[in-house]
Amino acid sequence: MQRPGQSTSVRRRTLVGVLLGAAALPAVTACQSDTGGPGAAPAATPPSVTVSPADAATDVRPDAPVSVTVAHGTLTDVTVTAPDGTAVAGALDPAGTTWTSQGPLAVGTAYAVHAVAAGASGASTTHDSTLTTLTPVDTAFPAVAPLAGHEVGVGMPVIVTFDSPVADDRRRLVEENLHVTVTPAPVPGSWSWQSDTEVEYRPEQYWPARSAVHLDIDLGSVEVAPGVWGTTRDIDFTVGSAMVSTVDIAAHTLTVTRDGQVLRTIPVTLGQSGHSGTFVTRSGTKVIMSLERSRQMNSETTGIGQDDPNYYDVAVEYAMRVTNSGEFLHAAPWSVSSQGRANVSHGCTGMSTEDARWMFEHSKVGDVVVYTGSDRGIEPGNGFTVWNETYQQWQQGSALPA
Known part of the structure; x- marks a missing residue:
């Protein structure tokens, strides 16, 4: 209602001012959005794996x-993970953004990869994928001596022979995956390459008597030569008593010891002189390579034919091989009168049948026989000759840094 004296034009100006003032106030409504206006923060990018x-x-x-x-x-x-649930070891970098596997995968195996990542906004991303490793076309199988489960002497080396050559630049990697474990106490030892297909292992000293040795050949994921992959094997063998015998070539004696105690001194005959020295028994540290209850010995295997006066073809008993070239310890009943007195053999260590039988029954592959007293030395590789080098010399044949 208009008050007396108030004009219509004044009332209109007042209404317009109120409306303009109301328009200047901030607008607050229930359906207003706080994300779409100028200056709003951008949405966080989700993690990507x-x-x-x-x-x-x-x-x-x-x-x-x-x-x-x-x-x-x-x-x-x-x-x-592999199909059997075996997990591949790996490590995350300090930033938490990169995981890298550690160690090789198995060949011919399908693996499942599962990854979860968290973003800055709290959102997470899950990634699943698969991969399958190659199946080797060519492999290098490692034959091993001694055989699994055998008991050997303290001088027995571990010999790994591959049926395919190992490339020179892969020797170190091969050695790194050949693991020798000795119980009850570890002992130092080294591999040494004898050829591109053979590597041998010996401890610094003889194996500890009555110990157990485990060989882990973990080459299933190692390319030993271009396109040729290794295989995996585990071998366990034991070391028996310490049988270390000594043959004095000049004195014609064989002294047998077990664990440091002399068991028997046996009269023997050894290789005769003359014949350009081809029959002289070699000096050096030898290792029994095989034991044969009987063996046919024929000189033609050493290059002596039937027209030679030194030709022989004879069956011997209780033969114990110590060189590749044909030196044995064995029964030689035909030379008993010379045993302990003269050297009349073609290089072998001959003794009576009774002594040979006793020696045979007390010996095992890997037992040590040290020969002294001749100027003819044992050639490298002519049998298990690993003990004719110092340990430092032996280590020089390894591809690993000293």
């Missing part, structure tokens, strides 16, 4: 690493 090798990759090299990387976040869980 990348795996190498890529999903469904095949013929993957088993020595190639598996890597999992995340962008815009950190990795909270990574597993790489």
Whole structure:
């Protein structure tokens, strides 16, 4: 209602002012959004996971690493597993953005990769993929001496012979995957390459008597030569008593000791002189390589034909081989009168049948026989000759740094 004296024009100006003032106040309503206006923060980028090798990759090299990387976040869980549930070891970098496998994969195996990553906004991403390693076309099988389960003497080397050559630049990697464990106490030892197909192992000193040795050949993921992969084997053998005998070539005696105690001194005959020295028994540390209850010995195997007056073809008993070239300890009943007195053999160590039988029954492959007293030395590789080098000399044949 208009008051007396108030004009219509004044009332209109007042109403317009109120409306303008109300328009200047901030607008607050229930349906207003706080994200779409100028100056609002952008939405966070979700984490993105990348795996190498890529999903469904095949013929993957088993020595190639598996890597999992995340962008815009950190990795909270990574597993790489074989079908049997075996997990591949791996490590995360300090930033938490890259996981890398440690150690080789198995050949011919499908692996499942599972990764979870968390983003800055709290959102997470899960990634699953697979990869399959190659199946080798060519492999190098390692034959091993001694055989699994055998008891050997303290001088027996471990001999690994491959049926395919090992490349020079792969020898170190091969050695790194040949593991020798001795119980009850570890002993130092070294591998030494004898050829591109053979590597041998010996401890610094003789094996400890009555110890156990485990050989782990972990070459299933090692490329030993271009396109040729190794295989995996485990061998266990035991070391028996310390049988170390000494043959004095000049004195015609064989002294047998067990664990440092003399068991018997046996009169023997050894290789005769003359014949350009070809019959002289070699000096050096030899190792019994085989035991044969009987053996036919024929001189033609050493180059002596039937027209030679030194030709022989005779069956011997209780033969114990100590060289590749044909030196044995054995029964020689035909030379008993010379045993302990003169050297009349073609290089072998001859003794009576009774003494040979006793020696045979108390010996095992790997027992040590040290020969002294001749100027003819044992040639490297002419039998198990690993003890004719110092340990430092032996280590020079290893591909590993000293």
